[in-house]
Amino acid sequence: MINFQKPLKNKRLFVTFFLFAALLFAQATSFAQVNITFPLSRIVFQRSNANTATFVVSGTYQQGIPERVEASLVPMAAGQGTETSWQLLEANPIGGIFSGTITGQGGWYKLKVRVIRNGQVAEQTETERIGIGEVFVVAGQSNARGLQNYGAPSANDDRVNCFNFLNASFETNELPEPNFAHLNSDSYIAPYGYSAWSWGKLGDMLTNRLNVPVLFFNAALEGTTSRAWRESTTGWATNPYIGGTYTNQLPYSQLRVTIKQYASLTGIRAVLWHQGEADTQFFLSEGEIVSNLQQVVSQSRNDSGHDISWMIAKVSYNARTESAVINAQNRVIQTTHNVFEGPATDNLQVPRPDGVHIQGQALSTLAELWNASLTQDFFNRSQPQAPVPIPIVKIGCADNGQVKLTVQGNFSSYSWNTGWNEHIFNTGPGSYRLKARDAAGNFLFSPTINISNKTFEALPKPNQPTIIAKSNLVICAGDKAELTVQDASGFRWSNGATSQNIFIGDNQAYRVQIKDQNGCWSDFSAGVSAVVNPVPEVPTVVAKGPLDFCADASVELEVQGATSQATNRSIEWSSGQKTGTITVNTSGQYAVRAMNQYNCYSSYSTPLRVTVHPLPATPSIVASGPLRFCEGETVTLSANTPLTTIWNDKVSSQQLKVAASGSYQARTRDALGCTSLPSPEVKVEVNPIPAPPKITKYSPFTLEATGEYLPNIQFKWTYGDKNTITTDNLLKAVDAGKYSVTAFYYIDDAHMCASPASDDYQYILESSVSQIAVYPNPSTDGAFSVESLNNIENANIYVVDATGKVIFYQYLPSFTKSQPIKVTDLPSGFYMLRINGSRFPAVTQKLWVIR
Structure with missing residues (x-):
C-alpha cells in the first residue's frame, strides 16, 4: 500500500501559468468581431434525466448595439447530438457584451453564435467541443x-x-x-x-x-x-x-x-x-x-x-x-x-x-x-444536479465618463479582481473579473469584462426627448407653468433641475436631457418657453363692525368701491364668494383678489382676521335631590360649569333653590360675555300635603278616618307602640286606648307626602259588648250588621227561629270586618244568631225584629 505523499508543485505552477496566459490571450480579443467567452471548449454540462441541459453563453461583440444575439448547437459529427434552431441569447445587448442561455439535448457540439444587425447576420463565430452529457x-x-x-x-x-x-x-x-x-x-x-x-x-x-x-x-x-x-x-x-x-x-x-x-x-x-x-x-x-x-x-x-x-x-x-x-x-x-x-x-x-x-x-x-x-x-x-448558471455581468451607463457594472442573479457574496465586494458599482476602463458564491457556498467566475472607449460606443443613447406642457403656457405673473417629459431613469434640465416635472414662471426657454434604464443620457431637447401676462392691483377690504365677537353674531366685510368695479374686473374672496360684501360668522382670515381681462388674479388683499369666540358649552343641570317632592320641601339646581349661570334668563346665581313646580333652564356666560345655548329643560313637581284626617267611630269595633282625599291615599294608624297602614279609611280596633291617624300617598317608590297626625281619639272597648256585636238591634227591616272583635277563619253564620229552624246561613273563609245579614220577610219577634269557626267556639246573640 503506497503511503500518503504530497506531489511536487512544479507541474501545477506550469499548468497554472499556461492557463493564465491562454486566458489573457482570449480576453485580449477586441470588439472587432464577435467572441465567445463562455463556455470553454471541452466543457461538459450535466444533462437531466430528460436528456437536456441549459447553460449560459456569454461573449463580446463589435461596437454598436445589435438587434439581437443568437446561438445554436450543431453536432460535431453526425449522430452525436441534435442540432438546435437559433435561440435568442439577448435582445439589444449593450456595452459590447452579451449573455443568455441555450438549451440542447445530450450530445457533442459546435456552439455557434451570430450577431443580427438590420435584420442581417453581421458577425458569427463558434466554439467546438461543447458537451451535454x-x-x-x-x-x-x-x-x-x-x-x-x-x-x-x-x-x-x-x-x-x-x-x-x-x-x-x-x-x-x-x-x-x-x-x-x-x-x-x-x-x-x-x-x-x-x-x-x-x-x-x-x-x-x-x-x-x-x-x-x-x-x-x-x-x-x-x-x-x-x-x-x-x-x-x-x-x-x-x-x-x-x-x-x-x-x-x-x-x-x-x-x-x-x-x-x-x-x-x-x-x-x-x-x-x-x-x-x-x-x-x-x-x-x-x-x-x-x-x-x-x-x-x-x-x-x-x-x-x-x-x-x-x-x-x-x-x-x-x-x-x-x-x-x-x-x-x-x-x-x-x-x-x-x-x-x-x-x-x-x-x-x-x-x-x-x-x-x-x-x-x-x-x-x-x-x-x-x-x-x-x-x-x-x-x-439517480438525481443529476444541473449546472449553476455563472454570474452574468451587465454594463450600463454612468455619469462622469464611467460605466456601471451590475451582477445579475442572487449570490451571497461578490469578490472582484479589484477588491470590490458589491454587485453594482461604477468604474472606468480596465479588465474586471468576478467570483461569486451562491447560498450553498458554491462559487463561480464570470467571464472577464474589458472596459475601453469602444465600450462607450456600444452603449445606447436615448432618443432626444420632447417636452410636454402639463398646463397652459400662457400664464399670469407670479404663476407657474408645468413642464414634463416622458418617463425615464433620470432627468437634467437646462436650469439644473433633476425631476421629471419642473415649474417655470418666466419667458426663458427650457431644455432637458433624459437618462434611460441603462444610465445613458440623451441629447438636449428643443426649448420651450411661457407667455407671462400682468396681474391687476390688489383691492382693499373694510369691516362694517367688530372683528371679534361671539358665535351668535356676525360681521359684514366689504370691498372698497366694489359696486363701481369695471366690467373687465371681477373679485373673489378667499372664502369663495364673489360678491362685494360678505357676511362672516366663522373665525379665519378673509382677503379678496381681483381678476383682469387676461383672467389673471391679483394677489390677495391684506387679510382681515375675524375671531369668532365659541359659545360656552351648553350646561347640564344637576339636582341635589328628587325633582318630585312634597309641599314644604325644596331642591337645589346647579349647572355643571364654573362659569356664571343664568336661570330662565332671569336669575344669575351658581345655584337655584326651587320650592315650586315649574320648568327650569340654565345658560352660562364666559369672561368674554358669550352666552351658551340653554340647557335641556328640567321640570320640578311639588306635590300638596294631605289635610289632617279626623277619627270617628264607624262601628262597635271599627274606627273611621274622615276627610276628602284622592283614591291613592293611605292611612297610618298609631296606637300605643303599634302602627297599622290601611288602604281604606277604616281600622278595626281590638284594643282600647288612644288612637291617631295620618293620611299619606307615594309620589314615587321611595318618597311620600303625609299629612299632620289627627287629633288623638280615645277608643273605649265597651264592656257590655261581647266579642260579637250586632247592630242595629232591634231592626225594623230584618237587616243587621254583624262584627267580630277577633278575626274568625272559616266562619259559619246561622240565624234560627224560635223552633230551631235555620232561616239564614252564610260561610265566610275569613270574617274580618262588619258583615251584613239580611233576613227579610220575617215577622216581628226574637231570633237567634249563632257563629262558629276554626279555633273559635260557637257564640250566640239574640236578634230582635220589629215590624
Missing part, C-alpha cells in the same frame, strides 16, 4: 485516484474529458478556473487524479453506450481510511500511516472544493466512490465504516446544497479481504437515500503485483466493472 466526481483512495506508470489506458473517444490539472499544494478554498482537455493516459484529472487510471476507458464505454460526452473530476487521495474522510468533514483527520494529521483538512477538503467550484459549474451526475483497502489494513469495524461513509455522503450534500447521487464500490482487498468492510458498504448502499451499488473489485487481479493496486490490463477490467454498475436503471433513478 455526464459528469462524475471520483473519490476514495489510490485505486480511485490512480498512479502514473501503472498502465492506465488513454481514452480513445474524443468526447471523454477532464481538467488536466494537479492540485499539488492541496489548496482547499479555490482552484484555478478549469480549462478542459481530452483525457489521455498521463493526464491529471483535477483536482487530484494522478492518471487516466480506469476512468479514460470507462469514459470510452459510456460515450459508446450513451452517445453523450463524459467529464471526470477526481478528488481521491491514496492511503485514506473512511475514518479520515469522516474526520476531515469537520476538522483535521488522523494519518495512520505516518502519524499526526493530514494537511489542509485532507482528504475531504478536495471533494468539497471540487463540488463547490467544478461540479457547480458543470453540474454532476454522481460521486463514484472506491475506497476500503485502508479500512481493511487498520481493522475498522463494520459499524464505524457505516457511520463514516454516511457522514461523508451527508456532508457532500450539505456542502453542495443538493441531493448528490453516490455510487459506492464494494472494496476491501489489501493483500486480503475483509467481510466487515464489504458488509458496511452494502449496508450504506441499502439504507442511504440516493446511494447506488457500485462494482465489487476484491476478486480483480488477485494476487496484485504490489498487494493493493490494480495494474495494466486489469484497469480496463475495472472500467468494465464500473460500466456494468452504471446501468440504465441507475441513470433513470
